Amino acid sequence: MLQCYILPMPIRLTPLEKRVAREFAALKERSGSHSPSPAMLKGIKGVSVTHDFCYLGNPYATEVFLKYFRRDFKDDGELRSIVAYYPSQNRALAKKLERVIAVPSEQIFVGNGATEIIQAVLSHFVQQKVLVPIPTFSPYLEFAKEGVQLVRHQLQKADEFRLNTDAFLAQVRKERPDTVVIINPNNPDGGYINPSVLRRLFGKLKHLATVIVDESFIHFTGKRIHSIAHFVSTYPNLVVIKSLSKDFGIAGLRLGYGVMSKERVSTLLARGYLWNVSGFGEYFLNLLSRKDFLKEYKRARERAVGERDRFFRLLSRVQGLKVYPSLANSFLIEIQSGGSAADLTVRLLVRHGIYVRECSDKVGLKGEFIRVACRTTEENSFFLAAIQRLFPQQF
Numbered sequence: 001m002l003q004c005y006i007l008p009m010p011i012r013l014t015p016l017e018k019r020v021a022r023e024f025a026a027l028k029e030r031s032g033s034h035s036p037s038p039a040m041l042k043g044i045k046g047v048s049v050t051h052d053f054c055y056l057g058n059p060y061a062t063e064v065f066l067k068y069f070r071r072d073f074k075d076d077g078e079l080r081s082i083v084a085y086y087p088s089q090n091r092a093l094a095k096k097l098e099r100v101i102a103v104p105s106e107q108i109f110v111g112n113g114a115t116e117i118i119q120a121v122l123s124h125f126v127q128q129k130v131l132v133p134i135p136t137f138s139p140y141l142e143f144a145k146e147g148v149q150l151v152r153h154q155l156q157k158a159d160e161f162r163l164n165t166d167a168f169l170a171q172v173r174k175e176r177p178d179t180v181v182i183i184n185p186n187n188p189d190g191g192y193i194n195p196s197v198l199r200r201l202f203g204k205l206k207h208l209a210t211v212i213v214d215e216s217f218i219h220f221t222g223k224r225i226h227s228i229a230h231f232v233s234t235y236p237n238l239v240v241i242k243s244l245s246k247d248f249g250i251a252g253l254r255l256g257y258g259v260m261s262k263e264r265v266s267t268l269l270a271r272g273y274l275w276n277v278s279g280f281g282e283y284f285l286n287l288l289s290r291k292d293f294l295k296e297y298k299r300a301r302e303r304a305v306g307e308r309d310r311f312f313r314l315l316s317r318v319q320g321l322k323v324y325p326s327l328a329n330s331f332l333i334e335i336q337s338g339g340s341a342a343d344l345t346v347r348l349l350v351r352h353g354i355y356v357r358e359c360s361d362k363v364g365l366k367g368e369f370i371r372v373a374c375r376t377t378e379e380n381s382f383f384l385a386a387i388q389r390l391f392p393q394q395f
Contacts, residue, residue: 011343011390020046021346028361033138035357041349050353051382053373055251056217056330060300060376062249065284068293072283082279089274094265096285097257101242103229106262109269110285112276114216114243114256119143120268121239121258122179125210129177133163134364137187137214141363151175154364160324161189161332165201172205179210185217188362188371190326195226202235212239216256217328219247219301220308229259236261246329247301248284255281304329308374314384315372320391332359335368337391344390345370352386 013021023044027036038049073079087093094108101108111117122130122143129149132140144150153171155161163182172180182201185192193201198213205211218227229240240259245251255277287293308329315323320337335341341358348354357371374380 011339011347013343013346016046017343017346017350020044020350021342024346024349025342028358033142033361038355041355047349048353049349049355051375051379052355053375053379053383054355054357054371056246056328056373057249057251058220058247058300058304058329059249059379060303061247061297064293064296064300065248065250065287067296068287069283082283085279086275087277087279087282090269090276093277093282093285094257096282096289100288101227101229101257101259103232103259104262107232107259107265109258109260109265109273110277111256111258111273112278112281113245113254114214114241115139116254116276117241117256117258118214120273121210121212121241121260122148124267124271125239125264126179127209129175130179130181131172131175131177132181133168133183133186135161135186135188135359135362136181136183136364138361138363140181140183140212140214151177152364155186155189155191157367160191161186162191163193165193165197169201169204172208178208179212180205180208181212181214183214183216185221185326185328187217187328188330188357188359188365188369189324189332190217190328190330191324192221192327195228198228199231202231202238206235206237208237210239211235211237212241214241216241216243216246218242220305220329221327222305223302232259232261239264244284247304248297249300250284253278253281253284255284304374307377307380310377311374311380311384314380315387318384318387318391321387329374330357331372331374333370333372335370339368339390341368341370344368347390348386352382354383354386 035054038052041047041049090110093110094105097108098105118139123145126144126148130144131151131153133153133155153168215227219225232238242257244255322334322336324332345356345358359365359369359371
């Protein structure tokens with residue numbers, strides 16, 4: 001009987017790929033903890049991004065939005081009104097979300113992307129010490145104001161980076177932070193915490209000034225969406241942050257919202273966030289009140305969830321890679337064949353136009369990791385064909 005084993009497969013870059021690797025590394029360093037956008041990569045000769053598996057979004061939902069946008073703006077006069085006139089202020093925009101997320105508008109703060117909300121919350125409501133599980137979305141490690149102590153809670157690879165609530169609470173008791181952060185599902189690994197577990201956790205964290213829960217990927221968790229935004233009425237120290245870019249596929253519109261106590265919303269609005277969302281963002285928020293749009297979006301969301309699960313099954317068959325289970329719309333992938341994540345990223349980019357998130361700068365990850373977004377069935381099949389040529393089955 002033949003025994004299956006994995007041979008070390010270091011990737012040997014060509015002279016062209018080595019040059020691209022140097023230029024890409026320099027560009028990545030200038031970009032800080034975030035990957036350069038595909039537009040930024042156009043300055044590297046020999047690189048053309050045709051398949052973006054780095055940035056996260058639902059491509060099926062993007063098509064739904066574009067369908068409505070093209071139909072609604074056939075008349076230049078309608079488009080002109082968005083460009084020429086000021087949009088509504090934040091409180092009016094919050095009213096447009098009230099029915100969608102089933103919380104009072106007084107508890108909703110609308111942001112120019114989730115990142116703006118993260119920065120606003122960390123800057124205004126964290127006073128002394130914040131505890132953040134790692135690996136995580138880097139702004140939670142970067143945006144606290146000067147003088148605030150950052151404590152990292154290491155998620156364990158042996159547990160597939162899932163949050164162990166007992167270990168988390170033990171560190172809370174030891175460190176005594178005034179703020180903690182939980183991302184659910186987590187970025188970059190897609191780990192998910194059940195709402196019932198979260199509720200028990202909140203009961204033990206009610207003495208803290210602020211508990212931040214980021215739900216930016218909650219719409220990918222399954223057919224039913226279990227947001228905890230309504231928990232804010234029960235736990236006034238809770239702040240729930242949600243990006244609209246990922247599930248609706250509208251990253252270019254820069255939209256998100258935070259649900260928090262009405263006192264905290266008023267504090268932020270008093271400090272300069274009245275007109276932070278564009279007219280195009282307001283147009284999108286108006287779409288959320290239309291039953292026909294929401295019906296088509298629901299189909300697009302469920303299609304993305306189904307494709308995510310199919311993509312995971314096929315990726316998991318590739319020898320030399322460990323794919324971590326995910327309820328987000330991306331996968332954390334560990335290279336276990338002896339190759340480096342940086343070399344794999346460049347090889348995919350130069351030879352296939354595939355752009356993935358190389359994770360060497362992710363605090364809390366030790367090893368060779370990439371993060372791969374879930375795209376359409378056709379794009380995912382293209383990625384699988386490319387990666388299987390690099391990691392063929394070996395016996």
